[in-house]
Amino acid sequence: MPGSRAGAASRGPDPRVRLLCCLGWALVVVGLEGWAALSAALLAGVLLTRWAGIAPRRLVRLVLVFEGLMLLTLGLLPFTVPGQPLWQGGGLVLSEQGLTLAGVIAARASAVALVTLALLAGVGADGLGAALRALRVPGALIELLLLSARYLDVLAREQTRLRAAMRARAFRPRSDLHTLTSYGFLVGMLLVRALERAERVGAAMRCRGYAGRMPLPELAPLRGADLGFAVGFALLLAVLMVLEHG
Amino acid sequence: MHIVDGVLSMPVLLGSGVLALAGVGLGLRALDESSIPRAGLLTAAFFSVSLIHIPLGPTSAHLLLTGLMGVLLGWAVFPAICVGLLLQALFFGYGGVTVLGANTLNLALPALLFGLAGRAVLARLRPAALSWWVMPLGALVGAGAFAGSALLVAGSLAASGEGFWAAARLALIAQLPVALIEAVVTAAALRLLWTVRPELLARPARAC
Numbered sequence: 203m204p205g206s207r208a209g210a211a212s213r214g215p216d217p218r219v220r221l222l223c224c225l226g227w228a229l230v231v232v233g234l235e236g237w238a239a240l241s242a243a244l245l246a247g248v249l250l251t252r253w254a255g256i257a258p259r260r261l262v263r264l265v266l267v268f269e270g271l272m273l274l275t276l277g278l279l280p281f282t283v284p285g286q287p288l289w290q291g292g293g294l295v296l297s298e299q300g301l302t303l304a305g306v307i308a309a310r311a312s313a314v315a316l317v318t319l320a321l322l323a324g325v326g327a328d329g330l331g332a333a334l335r336a337l338r339v340p341g342a343l344i345e346l347l348l349l350s351a352r353y354l355d356v357l358a359r360e361q362t363r364l365r366a367a368m369r370a371r372a373f374r375p376r377s378d379l380h381t382l383t384s385y386g387f388l389v390g391m392l393l394v395r396a397l398e399r400a401e402r403v404g405a406a407m408r409c410r411g412y413a414g415r416m417p418l419p420e421l422a423p424l425r426g427a428d429l430g431f432a433v434g435f436a437l438l439l440a441v442l443m444v445l446e447h448g
Numbered sequence: 449m450h451i452v453d454g455v456l457s458m459p460v461l462l463g464s465g466v467l468a469l470a471g472v473g474l475g476l477r478a479l480d481e482s483s484i485p486r487a488g489l490l491t492a493a494f495f496s497v498s499l500i501h502i503p504l505g506p507t508s509a510h511l512l513l514t515g516l517m518g519v520l521l522g523w524a525v526f527p528a529i530c531v532g533l534l535l536q537a538l539f540f541g542y543g544g545v546t547v548l549g550a551n552t553l554n555l556a557l558p559a560l561l562f563g564l565a566g567r568a569v570l571a572r573l574r575p576a577a578l579s580w581w582v583m584p585l586g587a588l589v590g591a592g593a594f595a596g597s598a599l600l601v602a603g604s605l606a607a608s609g610e611g612f613w614a615a616a617r618l619a620l621i622a623q624l625p626v627a628l629i630e631a632v633v634t635a636a637a638l639r640l641l642w643t644v645r646p647e648l649l650a651r652p653a654r655a656c
Binding site for chain 1: 450451453454455485486488490495499502504511516527528532534538541542545546613614615619632634635636638641
């Protein structure tokens with residue numbers, strides 16, 4: 203979860219290797235079009251989440267939320283893309299091309315999401331920060347990532363408290379102006395609290411010698427197992443390419 | 449407002465990636481060690497706000513408030529939104545690896561423009577001005593940044609293939625009520641900030 207310190211020291215491949223594998227996977231998968239390669243990519247994605255130790259129940263919940271999002275964004279495509287009609291009714295035409303396009307995009311997006319989760323979820327924010335630093339990403343961006351990951355659940359709890367106070371005053375969300383302005387005041391108050399906390403956090407950081415660079419766990423040099431993982435992953439990508447073009 | 453992997457064509461991905469990189473680079477130059485904690489906590493606050501669901505008839509919408517982010521963060525809104533999207537990919541399993549640049553650009557560019565404009569107007573307002581005065585400004589910034597992002601999303605879909613054109617237009621219409629929600633919430637939040645901590649908004653827009 204955000205802010206956990208298990209990160210970089212956790213078992214398994216090095217965070218740098220994980221990050222590069224994830225990027226390579228995404229670049230290859232968004233170019234796939236054939237169903238053989240896409241099904242293989244989805245299967246590999248599910249197997250990798252099992253390898254990463256993500257509980258099946260959590261996986262099902264995440265996939266349901268994600269596919270709901272996909273339905274919202276892609277649900278219209280089968281009706282709006284012109285092509286061979288499969289079904290007609292009520293002025294709507296369901297085209298074969300549209301259905302295929304929506305299916306292909308959903309498969310690509312799901313395969314990328316599954317593997318991102320499998321490779322990076324266990325790394326934690328500090329592991330990712332260390333990997334990004336090793337890959338020469340500017341320091342300020344990493345500091346921003348670490349600070350917001352650290353304070354995300356602090357501010358989410360602050361928000362829960364503010365909402366409890368609203369409920370205690372008999373506030374119930376509806377579709378009206380009062381609800382919207384109340385949420386606006388909630389947001390404003392949360393921002394005031396965040397800014398006040400930022401002053402304290404900044405002062406505490408400076409008094410401990412912060413000068414624009416946060417200490418991160420040193421990454422151990424790459425081991426044989428890390429290279430083995432990278433080679434295995436490259437082979438997986440090669441198999442996908444062969445299925446697509448071969 | 450979130451494009452998934454596998455939709456956009458290569459030229460659109462590359463073009464918006466380069467522009468987003470430039471925006472993030474410029475935004476990072478505006479940050480120094482004294483403003484980084486502020487930007488980090490604001491990023492976290494806006495991320496937790498985006499988890500609020502507002503009832504909208506039978507469904508619900510979630511807040512983005514990128515216009516307000518632009519007012520408070522200035523140029524730093526580019527790296528802040530980029531970090532927010534990274535956290536989303538990391539902890540919520542939404543992917544978005546290849547579209548990180550496009551999503552950053554689509555959300556951050558309108559936020560930056562409306563934020564800087566809003567900030568310039570606020571700087572001219574007398575500190576003693578009644579808080580009612582900032583509400584129309586907040587509504588304009590909130591709706592403007594949201595509408596700008598919706599247009600950019602529709603534009604990047606349309607530029608990726610003719611097949612997406614009709615779907616993009618329909619999605620644009622569906623976003624209209626959400627733009628109104630963003631307008632009202634931003635107006636109220638800005639009014640509260642102007643009342644409680646006017647010094648945060650009144651001084652000329654600096655780094656963040």
